[in-house]
Amino acid sequence: MTRYALGPIAALVLWELIARGLAGSFVLAPPSAIAVYLVENFGLIARALGVTLGNAAAGFVIGNCAAIALAACAIVWPRSDAAIRGAALLVFCLPLVATGPILRVVFGPGPWPQIVLAALAVYYTTLIPLLVGLRAVPSDWLDLLRSYGRGRFSALLHVRAMAALPYLVAGLQIAAPAAFLGAMVGEFTGAERGMGVLTIRAMRGMNVEMTWTLAAVATAVAMLGYWGIGAIAARMLQEDPPVILAAPAALKGGGLGTAAMVAFLVVLVWDVGLRLLDLNTFFAKGPLDVFDALALAPDARDTWSILLRALGETAVFLVPGYFAGLVLGALIAMLIVLVPSVAGTAMPIAIALRSVPIITTAPLVVLLMGRGAAGTMVLVAIMVFFPTLIACLHGLRQAPSRVMDVMNSYAAGPLQQLMRVRIPAMLPAFFAAARMNVPASVLAVTVVEWLATGNGIGSTMALSASVSDYDLLWSAVVIVSLLCVVGYGVVGLVERRVLRVYAPEQLA
Amino acid sequence: MTQVSKLTRRSVLATGAAALGATTLGQPAWAQAKANLQLSWLHSTQFAGSYIALKRGYYEGLEVALQQGGPNAPVEPPVVSGTALIGISAADYTAAAVQEGAPFKILGVAMQNNPFAIASLAGNPVNEPADLVGKRIGMALTNTPVLQALCTLNGVDINAIEIVPTQYSPQPLVAGDVDCLLCWATDLPVAMTIQGVDNVTMLMADYGYAVHSQTYIATEDSLTNRRADILALMAGEVKGWGDYRADTDAATQLTLDMFPDAGLDADTQRLQAARQVPLMFSELTDANGFGWWTDDTVAANIETLGLLGRTVTADLWDRSILEEIHGA
Numbered sequence: 001m002t003r004y005a006l007g008p009i010a011a012l013v014l015w016e017l018i019a020r021g022l023a024g025s026f027v028l029a030p031p032s033a034i035a036v037y038l039v040e041n042f043g044l045i046a047r048a049l050g051v052t053l054g055n056a057a058a059g060f061v062i063g064n065c066a067a068i069a070l071a072a073c074a075i076v077w078p079r080s081d082a083a084i085r086g087a088a089l090l091v092f093c094l095p096l097v098a099t100g101p102i103l104r105v106v107f108g109p110g111p112w113p114q115i116v117l118a119a120l121a122v123y124y125t126t127l128i129p130l131l132v133g134l135r136a137v138p139s140d141w142l143d144l145l146r147s148y149g150r151g152r153f154s155a156l157l158h159v160r161a162m163a164a165l166p167y168l169v170a171g172l173q174i175a176a177p178a179a180f181l182g183a184m185v186g187e188f189t190g191a192e193r194g195m196g197v198l199t200i201r202a203m204r205g206m207n208v209e210m211t212w213t214l215a216a217v218a219t220a221v222a223m224l225g226y227w228g229i230g231a232i233a234a235r236m237l238q239e240d241p242p243v244i245l246a247a248p249a250a251l252k253g254g255g256l257g258t259a260a261m262v263a264f265l266v267v268l269v270w271d272v273g274l275r276l277l278d279l280n281t282f283f284a285k286g287p288l289d290v291f292d293a294l295a296l297a298p299d300a301r302d303t304w305s306i307l308l309r310a311l312g313e314t315a316v317f318l319v320p321g322y323f324a325g326l327v328l329g330a331l332i333a334m335l336i337v338l339v340p341s342v343a344g345t346a347m348p349i350a351i352a353l354r355s356v357p358i359i360t361t362a363p364l365v366v367l368l369m370g371r372g373a374a375g376t377m378v379l380v381a382i383m384v385f386f387p388t389l390i391a392c393l394h395g396l397r398q399a400p401s402r403v404m405d406v407m408n409s410y411a412a413g414p415l416q417q418l419m420r421v422r423i424p425a426m427l428p429a430f431f432a433a434a435r436m437n438v439p440a441s442v443l444a445v446t447v448v449e450w451l452a453t454g455n456g457i458g459s460t461m462a463l464s465a466s467v468s469d470y471d472l473l474w475s476a477v478v479i480v481s482l483l484c485v486v487g488y489g490v491v492g493l494v495e496r497r498v499l500r501v502y503a504p505e506q507l508a
Numbered sequence: 509m510t511q512v513s514k515l516t517r518r519s520v521l522a523t524g525a526a527a528l529g530a531t532t533l534g535q536p537a538w539a540q541a542k543a544n545l546q547l548s549w550l551h552s553t554q555f556a557g558s559y560i561a562l563k564r565g566y567y568e569g570l571e572v573a574l575q576q577g578g579p580n581a582p583v584e585p586p587v588v589s590g591t592a593l594i595g596i597s598a599a600d601y602t603a604a605a606v607q608e609g610a611p612f613k614i615l616g617v618a619m620q621n622n623p624f625a626i627a628s629l630a631g632n633p634v635n636e637p638a639d640l641v642g643k644r645i646g647m648a649l650t651n652t653p654v655l656q657a658l659c660t661l662n663g664v665d666i667n668a669i670e671i672v673p674t675q676y677s678p679q680p681l682v683a684g685d686v687d688c689l690l691c692w693a694t695d696l697p698v699a700m701t702i703q704g705v706d707n708v709t710m711l712m713a714d715y716g717y718a719v720h721s722q723t724y725i726a727t728e729d730s731l732t733n734r735r736a737d738i739l740a741l742m743a744g745e746v747k748g749w750g751d752y753r754a755d756t757d758a759a760t761q762l763t764l765d766m767f768p769d770a771g772l773d774a775d776t777q778r779l780q781a782a783r784q785v786p787l788m789f790s791e792l793t794d795a796n797g798f799g800w801w802t803d804d805t806v807a808a809n810i811e812t813l814g815l816l817g818r819t820v821t822a823d824l825w826d827r828s829i830l831e832e833i834h835g836a
């Protein structure tokens with residue numbers, strides 16, 4: 001236990017020293033000042049926490065239930081798989097700048113916009129690992145079930161659900177800080193109270209103690225959520241991961257056909273949805289409006305040039321940040337498996353990085369990395385890093401103990417075990433992380449650009465909303481979503497090539 | 509505008525009664541009409557006049573709810589959709605929305621002088637636009653047209669200023685990343701003063717930047733069909749802001765009492781409330797009443813808005829509500 005405590009204590013001391021060193025620049029408060037502020041303003045923070053936590057919890061439950069239902073539907077009815085993945089991806093791509101005001105108009109005052117944004121922040125990162133987990137089943141188990149004359153539904157209930165549990169846990173653990181952050185950002189749409197409201201106030205008032213107290217409380221809550229889910233899961237997940245020896249899967253055809261069908265469905269839902277909600281066309285633009293703005297309107301060329309320039313600026317930060325976050329997440333996960341005591345320091349920091357709102361961390365990152373591209377890249381990498389780390393950690397633990405026993409009996413060292421058993425076992429989870437981080441990193445970069453750096457596509461979207469250029473905003477949303485789909489497809493291609501060798505059951 | 513001002517007292521009463529009938533449909537006859545006022549930002553003394561009106565019952569015959577704004581809460585959508593009867597906007601945002609097809613009118617101008625300012629540290633001050641040459645200014649890139657307009661109005665070459673995209677916070681200035689900030693005179697400079705950072709504020713309105721701010725906007729449809737409600741709401745605003753001016757400290761105290769969960773700092777709010785007064789009240793409002801404008805101020809606005817790339821005409825402003833309230 002003392003070994004686990006040493007890291008955090010050292011981190012706290014370091015934090016205190018750095019914060020005191022930076023006292024004149026108003027970017028970081030030391031832990032001692034946070035403690036004092038918390039004691040003096042306990043009522044205020046507690047009330048705000050109650051509001052935000054309630055919304056985050058509601059969003060967490062709704063978002064994850066939706067993910068479970070969608071995943072079950074995709075497995076029981078495989079034809080719907082592509083449509084569900086496609087639609088889920090597109091909905092997750094929708095930027096907060098665009099959805100926030102619409103949710104506020106649809107729901108009016110009250111907590112619903114915050115709850116919906118929290119739910120939107122979590123459902124996708126649960127859905128993708130879950131879809132992997134539901135396929136992480138030895139084919140002979142399914143054959144056995146089939147030989148008893150049972151159908152897909154029984155397979156889901158008796159075999160697949162059990163196999164998917166570790167992946168579901170990974171999804172829920174990633175969701176805990178995401179839900180909290182989603183609820184906080186949801187408060188930017190005009191909520192009366194909560195941690196997000198206080199954060200805006202503290203940042204503008206240059207109240208560093210208040211800013212970092214809010215960040216510390218948000219982190220603590222997210223950490224409790226993460227550990228709580230982990231603890232419940234540890235009691236439930238007693239079973240050893242199965243050895244999966246499956247025949248290589250046949251290649252599926254008709255990719256373009258399904259893509260066209262998904263595109264048609266999305267456009268239909270979009271158009272009909274706006275009509276059903278009876279939203280004013282001044283700010284709620286339909287598919288035809290966007291087509292008009294991008295293809296027919298006299299200023300279509302201007303719109304394209306604005307969008308392309310902004311996208312170019314964004315890509316410079318996004319692509320390196322995405323890969324850095326991915327690689328770092330996988331490496332730290334491996335390090336934690338090799339040297340478990342690292343987890344005591346690494347996990348709190350990882351959770352903190354994910355649960356502290358970007359507007360709080362951005363000034364610190366900018367101070368350390370400068371105001372140029374490096375700062376934004378780091379912020380994107382931070383957002384990608386945490387889901388990758390969690391997914392990979394769970395993936396590494398999917399190494400079957402029977403195979404590990406074989407390794408042990410041949411006296412294979414930890415590094416050998418990692419290279420030959422754990423990393424191959426991790427690959428499905430890693431690629432799930434790589435896929436779900438495509439839209440997540442795009443979302444991250446737009447939020448960073450909107451709230452912190454003020455350039456690129458995120459800033460363009462915020463600007464277009466503030467000057468009521470909703471044609472431009474919706475066009476940007478469509479283009480960004482399409483690019484997400486392309487990025488997702490590219491990662492999927494790489495994944496298929498790799499998993500065909502290491503985890504063919506995923507391609508079935 | 510001419511058509512609206514030709515309305516007789518009788519027709520106003522008639523449409524007002526029709527609007528009341530429409531809004532109270534399905535409610536008991538004695539129920540008050542309801543209306544939302546969409547604020548442009550988080551609760552603070554920035555809107556204290558409205559809090560006074562609410563607390564002291566100045567919105568006669570109307571049950572008003574004040575909807576808070578925020579970083580991701582543009583004012584225009586709720587007003588266009590009718591969720592809010594009146595919104596707090598600014599002439600530049602309203603002009604942009606009208607260009608995009610929103611049927612808005614400006615009914616009143618709470619901030620006669622635009623609150624945009626250049627804030628700098630006392631040791632390296634920007635006292636006038638010419639001082640901007642060679643300086644690094646921290647601002648959202650989205651505000652580049654604002655800086656461009658200031659430069660054009662004062663013959664300063666914008667290329668001689670280095671624009672650094674920053675988030676809306678005094679921190680980059682205090683940390684020395686930039687030499688000055690483009691911000692509101694009533695928020696970031698106040699925060700610095702409260703934190704003990706000696707700073708200088710140059711109000712852009714003093715250098716020709718004429719854009720009405722904290723303007724009351726409503727749709728043409730509401731102006732016709734809910735005129736009585738709009739009159740009641742605006743009359744309450746006029747009375748509330750009158751009380752505010754008489755005692756900004758009392759207005760601050762009321763704000764703090766009404767929003768204990770908003771994390772408001774008493775000293776910051778008191779200073780902000782006081783600094784807001786010269787932006788909101790002038791010889792013009794002394795002579796004609798709160799929210800007023802003249803053809804001259806509108807002409808100056810149209811010119812500045814033109815520099816910002818917004819083409820508007822004088823009929824964006826509709827003074828008929830204020831004229832009725834102030835009895836002009």
